[in-house]
Amino acid sequence: MIRRSFFSRRDIFFLSCILLALSAFYRFEASGASGGGKNFAEISVNGSISEMLPLELDREYIPPGLPAVRIVTRGGAAGFVASDCPDKVCIHTGFLTKPGQAAACLPNRVVIRVSPGGADTLDSVVY
Amino acid sequence: MKNLTVRDIATLAMMLSMILALSLIEQTLPPLPMNMRFGLSNVVTMYALFFTGKRDAFLLAALKSLFALLMRGPVAGILSLGGGVLSLLVIALLAAVWRSASFFILSVSGAIAHNAAQILIASWLVSTNLLPVYLPLLTGLGVLSGSLTAALLRVVMPVFKGARTGGAQIQKVSRT
Numbered sequence: 001m002i003r004r005s006f007f008s009r010r011d012i013f014f015l016s017c018i019l020l021a022l023s024a025f026y027r028f029e030a031s032g033a034s035g036g037g038k039n040f041a042e043i044s045v046n047g048s049i050s051e052m053l054p055l056e057l058d059r060e061y062i063p064p065g066l067p068a069v070r071i072v073t074r075g076g077a078a079g080f081v082a083s084d085c086p087d088k089v090c091i092h093t094g095f096l097t098k099p100g101q102a103a104a105c106l107p108n109r110v111v112i113r114v115s116p117g118g119a120d121t122l123d124s125v126v127y
Numbered sequence: 128m129k130n131l132t133v134r135d136i137a138t139l140a141m142m143l144s145m146i147l148a149l150s151l152i153e154q155t156l157p158p159l160p161m162n163m164r165f166g167l168s169n170v171v172t173m174y175a176l177f178f179t180g181k182r183d184a185f186l187l188a189a190l191k192s193l194f195a196l197l198m199r200g201p202v203a204g205i206l207s208l209g210g211g212v213l214s215l216l217v218i219a220l221l222a223a224v225w226r227s228a229s230f231f232i233l234s235v236s237g238a239i240a241h242n243a244a245q246i247l248i249a250s251w252l253v254s255t256n257l258l259p260v261y262l263p264l265l266t267g268l269g270v271l272s273g274s275l276t277a278a279l280l281r282v283v284m285p286v287f288k289g290a291r292t293g294g295a296q297i298q299k300v301s302r303t
Contacts, residue, residue: 007231047254086200102260
């Protein structure tokens with residue numbers, strides 16, 4: 001016999017703990033992200049970085065050995081525009097603009113990550 | 128373990144078709160960030176886990192991922208299997224250890240486990256650690272979709288119970 005409630009008052013406590021941790025994480029993320037700096041699209045294939053493209057430039061990149069995959073950077077954003085994978089999750093992810101964002105094409109093992117590149121940006125801020 | 132009876136097979140088939148229909152309905156909803164989904168069909172596996180048996184729930188998760196494998200390819204299949212099985216394991220373990228845990232907490236934990244498993248499998252596939260990138264998103268969305276699943280379960284429970292009337296195995300649920 002199952003005697004289990006759908007929602008108890010205790011759950012509000014757990015929920016607020018999770019949300020608190022989440023908001024703390026977001027604040028931490030926001031403080032680490034550099035605004036308006038020169039960001040790079042870090043493209044890795046099979047876990048190793050194959051290309052770093054500055055987001056400001058209009059460029060197209062086709063990873064070696066994957067002629068069907070096309071990655072484009074334009075106007076401070078980067079994203080997949082073509083791929084031969086079945087569900088096109090990578091293209092639907094859209095264009096990435098902020099450091100820390102990522103798009104992945106799992107069948108082709110290609111990942112785009114936006115990293116704050118350039119020597120003039122801080123690695124981290126410690127209080 | 129008991130053999131599958133005709134009744135069990137019919138119930139499983141009905142639940143699987145509900146899962147597939149819910150997945151289909153879900154695709155018509157507005158897309159979430161990073162191509163994530165709400166996982167409405169987890170209502171059915173949650174129901175199976177608690178009211179028709181653990182075996183049924185795991186069978187449904189396996190059948191659902193088999194369907195994903197056939198329709199959307201091997202990557203979708205392995206993601207579906209990993210997420211489905213891990214979330215069921217987490218829910219079943221948590222429910223066994225913590226007898227008074229509410230359906231809400233179980234559902235949210237299951238949803239977070241589901242998302243975490245998928246991100247881990249994705250990280251393994253691309254040999255890149257994606258967990259830090261997706262951690263806040265998977266937790267936030269886990270809370271959201273887990274709450275939705277629990278709320279839906281609350282709504283559909285009486286309907287499901289009615290559909291299975293006729294067996295002595297029906298368990299009582301407290302309606303609080």
